[in-house]
Amino acid sequence: MTDVPTARDLHAPADMVRWYAPLQLLQTASRVAVSTALGDQLDRRILRPTPTHELTDFSHRDQLVLDFVSDSGDGWNPTYAVAYWATRPILRVQGLHGRAYELPRASVLVFGGDQVYPTPSRAAYEQRLVLPYECAFERSDPPHPVLFAVPGNHDWYDSLATFTKLFLDKQWFCGWQVHQRASYFAARLPHDWWLVGVDVQLGSDIDANQVDYFRALAERMGPRARIILCTAEPHWVRAHEQRDRQARARRVRDGNLAFLERLFGPRIRVFLSGDLHHYRRHASADGQIQKITAGGGGAFLHPTHVLHDDPLVGGYGLRCAFPDHATSRRLAWRNLAFPLKNPSFGAVTGLLYLLIGWNMRAALGGPPPAEFLPALSDMLSATLRSPWAALWLLAIAGALVWFADARRLHLRVLAGLGHAAVHALAVLALAWLGGQLGRTLALEWNGPGELGLSLGLLLGLGWLVSAAIFGVYLLVAVNLFRRHGNEAFSSLRIQDFKHFLRLHIRRDGALVVYPIALRRVPRRWRTMIGADPGQPKRVPDDPHPDTRPGLIEAPIVLGPG
Structure with a gap:
């Protein structure tokens, strides 16, 4: 595309963040230093407790489609590409072996953390997140889709001030209704599936309000409940990468993820996280528990070949990585x-x-x-x-x-x-x-x-x-x-290899996860003059075949019951 962001035009499409620009380095370092030093003293979670009975309930529906988009607000091309394809009424994707899928638009959108880069401010959120999503889906018709958001470390660099104004103090985000009043949330889904979002505030402990809320939530769940757990960081990957076995065991035993696993037990069937800007899926031997890292919502690509391939604690094996290791290694040569x-x-x-x-x-x-x-x-x-x-x-x-x-x-x-x-x-x-x-x-x-x-x-x-x-x-x-x-x-600012997850709870109670890949994001867009508020204001104008969405791997099915 030809639009170039300027300082005088806040609403110009943003370029990818130049992480190695000297002024950007200083700004980011200062924000990180302040938030690290004062994070505990400026913990907004303490001031905004959610009543233990508050819960969004979709259980009356016979099926439900949910999107998980994480690490989104960076450059215009990748962020808008994900927003554009995620909001199409019917998403047509090419699967493996020539099979095609037609997937209806999600009625629930979960932002999985780091909604803006490099650091949070009203201007950054508006330019790098709100503008692309408003351009793709400014208004919806009833029944309106619903939005939830998990804050990531970049959202916390201003102690969650702007995240609070954008997601917690408002009733609408573009065409989505906002259904949360704290930085954590839960929703009851059809067929005894549950959606749980956790805020771990820059890697610190879960605060007392969340502990009370999730304990009350666990008591409400029946023995057949199945949980989709959304966290801002893939703790299972972080722990696994610790070579010091004692340190790894200590983190597994005492960390936030361990607390939630003890609280909810085997009811957690799907772990979803971003933070690492690639797709990586681990699964139990029977495939009925999935741990998925999917940080492909718009930020620069992270490598996959730097992580270990051996099974996680508990025997969760690596089933898929996107991009694959050979491609990741080749990209590093840039x-x-x-x-x-x-x-x-x-x-x-x-x-x-x-x-x-x-x-x-x-x-x-x-x-x-x-x-x-x-x-x-x-x-x-x-x-x-x-x-x-x-x-x-x-x-x-x-x-x-x-x-x-x-x-x-x-x-x-x-x-x-x-x-x-x-x-x-x-x-x-x-x-x-x-x-x-x-x-x-x-x-x-x-x-x-x-x-x-x-x-x-x-x-x-x-x-x-x-x-x-x-x-x-x-x-x-x-x-x-x-x-x-x-x-x-981060030096390469790779726009491509973006992705998001579409989860479908079927009428029979099974959950199907479709990992949607955008192997190349469009570089050009055509403006739609006079477009309806419910229609995208720009559409792809890039003839490259890889700009069309496809599946990273075959759909992942978690059986009913």
Whole structure:
């Protein structure tokens, strides 16, 4: 599409978040720091308890269709693509082996967490979530569909203030009625199925109000109840990825998920979560308990090949991953183009190259030798003699050790120092190159021309080289060591491989889960002039065949009773 968001046009379609833009990094880091430090003191859940008897009841229906959409409000193309296809009256999807399905529109929509990126504000929600969904489904006819929302960590970065105004204090979200007054909820579905949504507030404990609410809910359920449990994080994946067996056992025993499993027992049949922006399904041996991560509602793609494939605690085996591991690994190679995909990132690292090189030159006292290795030795000595050059180098090394993704301290230090050493070598190589160009052009050492040329090279080539080194580091980390999955793929801002879940409770009481894939989201949209409020204002105008929805895998059926 040709629309470009501008600062003066709040309602312009949003581009994908540029996570490595320097100002964005600072803003996100400050929000995370404040919310982490003050989260417990600003816990809005305590102020908005839900009466233990409050419950949305759909049990009178003979069947029901429910959509689960998580991690949605990022760029326009993926967010609107999911909103557009999820709101079609009949969704026609291509299944495996040529089979086609016609699925009616859901009467319940569950947002599974992280409804907005990068940090919550009224403007961000309006541009990145409300605008796409209003464009797809501004108004509905009776019987109106119903909306529930689970807050994720990005929703909590303003202590849930904007989430509360948007989802809890209003009766409507675009064409959906809002049926919750707290950040957690429950609904009784047909054939003794139950929908439960939990708020774990930045990974902290479930608050006392929720404990009372869910305990009362458990007492109301009969022995044949079957629960669809929605959480903002896939705790089963987080626990499984802990290599420390004692830590894993402790988290399984004492975590929020363990509390809910003890409370509801084997009645939990489906675990749904987002947070990780890919599709990954684990299942019990008989297939009657499913643990599904489905964070494909609109945010950048997360890799699948960095996670372990062995069964989870309890014997839940991995049944499907989307994208598959080979595709995920291949996509990671795009980090070789890191400077092109994140052009402003090198401004900061290039400036650091300039500061180190400039101070090193001041301590060098004369042009470095023409031969590189002797010159490298002299420049390294000069760097260590210069307090400011050494200080900047130590600051970079410390930051890269902190950034390194490793469970053990010695590995983290090794990775960070190795990364820093490559940058240090690049600074010295660029400084040497500047000296050689000055010598070739017969410029006087530290004269205006030679100094300007050398510093210009440090800044300009440092901009490019430092970003390229960072991209190679991410590629090696994610493909060789299966680390830095979030950092390596947030840099790529991949719009494609989006998905959502459509769950159908049939008349016979069985639950069928359809994992809907958008392997490629449209890049172009055609505006529908004079469209009815119940109709989409834009429709896909991209001829690529992969923009049509299909199934990730065959429908998952949980039998009745």
